[in-house]
Amino acid sequence: MRQYFILFIFGLLITFSSCRTDFDTVVSSGNLKFSRDTVYLDTVFKNIGSGTYQLKVYNTSKDDISIPTIQLKNGLNSKYRMTVDGMSGNNGKIFKDVTLLSKDSLYIFIETTADITDANPTDFLYTDQIQFDSGANLQEVNLITLIQDAVFLYPQQKPDGTKEKIIIEGKPVDGFYLNENDAVNGNELLFTNQKPYVIYGFAGVPENKTVTFQAGARVFFHANSGLYVDNKASLQINGAVSTTNKLENEVVFEGDRLESLYDNIPGQWNSVIFAKGSKNHSINHLTLKNAITGLNIKSPDNSSTIEIKNTQIYNCAEYGILAQNAYINGENIVINYAGFASLSCVYGGNYLFTHCTFNNNWQGSSQFAVNLSNSMAGATPPTNPLIQATFNNCIIYGSGTNEFNLNKNTNAAFVYQLNNCLLKFNSSSTNPDYQFKTDTEHYNQIILNENPKFYNVNQNKLNINTTSPAFAKGNQAYMIPLDIIGASRTSPPDLGAYQSAAFPK
Structure with missing residues (x-):
């Protein structure tokens, strides 16, 4: 009898469980x-x-x-x-x-x-x-x-199924040469502001040709893509002052991921590479961001100086500007966030930078705002004279302990000078190269280790105001009349690329 009772209870449990409504909808x-x-x-x-x-x-x-x-x-x-x-x-x-x-x-x-x-x-x-x-x-x-809508530029597929390639430093990479008589795009050596351009692979500028970017041109590079200016070729970027935050007259180079998540992510595309022997380059009002190296300048023709003016370079995985034995005249340049150095001038060269802001707030311990060297590993010969590296009315700052680095080889000339600059170098050094207060051959009127009070470093807004120690500390002799956004400088001028009157809203 007891067995029947147990079976009865068990049956009831099965019946009730089969009628559960927990998962009914x-x-x-x-x-x-x-x-x-x-x-x-x-x-x-x-x-x-x-x-x-x-x-x-x-x-x-x-x-x-x-x-x-x-x-x-x-x-x-x-x-x-x-x-x-x-x-x-x-x-x-x-x-x-x-x-x-x-x-x-x-x-x-x-x-x-x-x-x-x-x-x-x-x-x-x-x-x-x-x-x-x-x-x-x-x-x-x-x-x-x-x-x-956009103009898409990319390597063509060959009959054998492989992609078109160009040679960069002896290595074939996915790429193509811009064609001034392209059947679809017309003159590919002229970038206008009519439509944005999207580049896949490396777009090459052929020998003896000039690529020109008109004011307001927008160029978006896919991953691992870039611009390559070949031997004897030239680059002309003709941006102009903008009146709004949309940078409507700037020439803008950036990655092709347009989602806001990618606004400030470094390394989304490769670089603008200037080949050895390229020449007659002029860059004005360029905004470049999120590359591996922004401007990669490889021993161009030293018979002509590269003019880089009113240019902003942000969030590069390695370098903002990497120059090898180049001749550069830089005015109103702003660089921030670079994995190795915002500005690195190696293997000698001849450089003059005036009213520039070289900052590096990369989260690390071994990056610099400015690095100078007259040698390069693997080069023949291993050293090259640094004829001149002069910084006038500049700010050299960042989140590291020392943001200014000299890598001097005594086998070649190494000439440098900083005049009226705000500089971060916190280490107590007995090295004669870093005697900022007593070495008047190399350093004049240096403001050492004072925070320039940038408006918002994380947003790449490196403007200053009248409370900054860089306010009115420039030398009139080096003054450039207009700052990077076209504001008039007063005398004495502020240090860096921004005049304090142009503080952002």
Whole structure:
């Protein structure tokens, strides 16, 4: 009898468990909550996939629910695509009977690939909506993307299936030479402000040709891509002063990831490389950011001096400017954040920098704002004379202990001088090269280890105001009349590339 009773109880347990409603769902009543009512996908180039964006959906009710449909309003024709809690649905466009437990949430990840023809012709916005359910229970989340038309420059594919290549320092790399008579793009040696340019691989400037960038030109480089100025070729960047924060007249070089997450990530593209023997370069109002090395100058033709003026270089994984035995006249240059050095002049050369701000707030312990050397490992001969390295009315600063480094080889000339500069060098050194107060041959009117009080280093705003120790400490003899953004300097001028009157709003 006892055995029958146990079996009876066991049977009841099975019966009740089979009737549990813990995992039963009710149809959604249209009371879902969302992490945002509009998902703005950052600007994308036509037919180039966007980044992935997230929407979180919440079930705040006490019931487990089933959402009959989650779909894009434009259905299978939409240029957006989604995954819903890891499910791909019908081509990432339509999802049926999606379960969402009580007090739980699910993730929707959204991407797009659209053409300029898909966008609204007046504002170039491509829009759609994610629809949850329909009828009286319909809820919607907006999707908005700005589509940019662009000129795409890239290596062609050869008949054998391999990509076109060019030779850089003896090595073949994916690349192509710009063509002034291209059948599709016309003159590829002239970059205008009509459309942005997107470069894949290295765009080469052929021998005896000049590439010109007009004011307002925008160039976006894909990963491992860059610009290569070949032997006897020239680079002319003709930017101009801008009147707004949009830098409408600057020439801008940056990576092709337009999502805000990538705004300040170093190393997204390679470099602008000046080959040995290249010549007649002029750079004015260039903003360059997020490269491995910004300007990589490899012993150009020393019969001509490279003019670099009113130029900003930020967030480079290795160097802002790396110059090898170059001749450079630099005015109103600002460099910040570089893994090795903001400015590195190696293997000799001839350099004059006036009203420049070389700062390096890279998070490390061995980086410099300025590095000077008259030698280079593996070079033949191993040393080259540093004919001159003069810094007038400059700021050389950063987050490291010492932001100024001299790597002198006594087998070649090493001539340098700093006049009216603010300099960070905190170590107590007996080295005769670093006697900033007593060595008048190399150092005159040095402000040592005083914080210049930049406006916002993390945002690359290296402006100063009247409370800065660099205020009105410049020498009138070296003054450049206008600062990097076109503000008039007063006498005595401030140190660095910015006049204090131009403090940002």
